Amino acid sequence: MWTRLQAWAAELGFSQIGVADVDLASAEPGLLAWLAAGCHGEMAYMASHGLKRARPAELVPGTLRVITARMDYLPAAAPADWQAIAFDRLAQPRQASVSLYAHGRDYHKVLRQRLQKLADRLQAEIGPRGHRVFTDSAPVLEVELAQRSGIGWRGKHTLLLAREGGSMSFLGELFVDLPLPVTAPASAHCGQCTACLDACPTQAIVAPYRVDARRCISYLTIEHDGPIPVEFRAAMGNRIYGCDDCQLVCPWNKYAGRSALADFDPRPAVAAAELLALWAWDEAAFLRHTEGSAIRRIGLARWRRNLAVALGNAWRQTGDAAIAAALQAALPAADALLSEHINWALAQGAVPDQV
Numbered sequence: 001m002w003t004r005l006q007a008w009a010a011e012l013g014f015s016q017i018g019v020a021d022v023d024l025a026s027a028e029p030g031l032l033a034w035l036a037a038g039c040h041g042e043m044a045y046m047a048s049h050g051l052k053r054a055r056p057a058e059l060v061p062g063t064l065r066v067i068t069a070r071m072d073y074l075p076a077a078a079p080a081d082w083q084a085i086a087f088d089r090l091a092q093p094r095q096a097s098v099s100l101y102a103h104g105r106d107y108h109k110v111l112r113q114r115l116q117k118l119a120d121r122l123q124a125e126i127g128p129r130g131h132r133v134f135t136d137s138a139p140v141l142e143v144e145l146a147q148r149s150g151i152g153w154r155g156k157h158t159l160l161l162a163r164e165g166g167s168m169s170f171l172g173e174l175f176v177d178l179p180l181p182v183t184a185p186a187s188a189h190c191g192q193c194t195a196c197l198d199a200c201p202t203q204a205i206v207a208p209y210r211v212d213a214r215r216c217i218s219y220l221t222i223e224h225d226g227p228i229p230v231e232f233r234a235a236m237g238n239r240i241y242g243c244d245d246c247q248l249v250c251p252w253n254k255y256a257g258r259s260a261l262a263d264f265d266p267r268p269a270v271a272a273a274e275l276l277a278l279w280a281w282d283e284a285a286f287l288r289h290t291e292g293s294a295i296r297r298i299g300l301a302r303w304r305r306n307l308a309v310a311l312g313n314a315w316r317q318t319g320d321a322a323i324a325a326a327l328q329a330a331l332p333a334a335d336a337l338l339s340e341h342i343n344w345a346l347a348q349g350a351v352p353d354q355v
């Protein structure tokens with residue numbers, strides 16, 4: 001049956017599946033230490049479920065195994081030098097850099113539907129059994145389960161990566177009440193490499209396998225509400241939604257897999273835009289261009305806050321008066337949060353470029 005399940009998963013666009021046991025007791029101290037240090041910042045949902053996150057059978061009673069799944073998201077047409085292209089974009093201050101995972105359709109929708117199809121096929125084969133599907137949607141230690149089931153190992157940046165597929169993949173799970181044989185963990189291949197720790201613009205990977213979210217640009221631009229701490233603004237550069245740096249430098253991403261699905265094909269309006277074009281969007285344009293995209297979740301206020309920071313960095317680096325004029329023009333209608341970021345951005349014209 002396992003071979004058939006693998007074939008169905010491949011048909012549905014998954015790159016690899018595995019089976020993990022539900023005993024994650026040895027991961028509990030790490031989770032607790034991370035929470036105790038406050039590394040979750042304002043992500044209250046990380047703290048509120050406590051150890052349930054490490055106990056799948058408490059989350060869904062009756063769960064005996066977790067079928068783990070990895071889905072690559074680089075588009076099929078991504079060229080071999082995709083990392084160089086992303087770095088090139090980061091080096092152009094007027095361009096907007098949106099994390100690659102958000103260039104296409106919202107992965108929550110894509111993975112959820114396909115995991116459910118996998119569950120339906122399994123049920124058709126073996127009869128109705130208890131199951132639940134999750135992808136970044138519940139208190140689940142997804143990377144931990146994935147690495148235990150052998151669909152990759154945990155990199156020092158904390159993400160799952162695979163020898164044949166790199167780390168540019170999403171994770172999802174199917175909780176089942178079947179005593180399936182577990183699949184063996186994969187060996188780790190980070191060795192002495194520290195490229196991700198060294199490349200992080202904000203030193204958010206405070207130690208191997210340990211990310212302080214409060215310093216991470218992904219957290220600051222997506223999860224964090226309110227003002228972006230001033231100490232991180234210059235380091236954000238032109239990153240307006242998420243950050244890929246720790247993965248861009250990873251040597252294993254030479255082998256990053258490509259998606260079998262068109263869902264993750266880039267939408268040019270966000271994947272290849274200039275900051276000023278995005279700054280000109282009103283709410284209707286934001287909603288139109290982010291329909292079905294994960295970006296919509298952050299809302300217009302955070303989107304414009306992030307853009308203001310990136311424009312401040314571009315103003316400092318280019319001295320382009322059109323940037324200052326666009327910032328200035330938005331001030332009268334801006335609320336307190338946005339005004340503070342615009343004023344910071346405008347003040348960057350007087351700051352020598354240190355980036």
Ligand code: B12
Binds near residue numbers: 211
């Ligand atoms: C919260 C969260 C974040 C936070 C915190 C990240 C983090 N490393 O915890 C923020 C907002 C920063 C974030 C950013 C990103 N995320 Co995120 N995130 C999550 C989420 C919802 C939970 C992760 C979690 O459980 N963190 C809790 C900590 C404790 O877990 P951990 O870091 O894995 O730590 C383990 C060990 O390293 C160790 N440990 C950690 N700290 C310490 C401290 C001590 C003292 C000790 C002893 C041990 C220890 O113990 C832990 C348990 O084993 C998951 C989805 C999910 N439900 O799992 C997605 C998820 C991890 N994210 C994902 C992605 C894609 C990203 C980004 C790449 C997005 C982007 N491009 O901007 C970045 C990458 C940043 C990075 N290097 O981690 C994917 C990763 C896919 C993959 N291939 O691994 C996931 C799995 C979502 C998904 N379903 O696809 N994310």
Ligand code: SF4
Binds near residue numbers: 201211215244
């Ligand atoms: S996503 Fe960016 S800021 Fe966050 S840990 Fe990776 S390199 Fe650092």
Ligand code: SF4
Binds near residue numbers: 194246
């Ligand atoms: S950059 Fe190096 S240390 Fe970081 S995950 Fe990749 S191989 Fe591991």
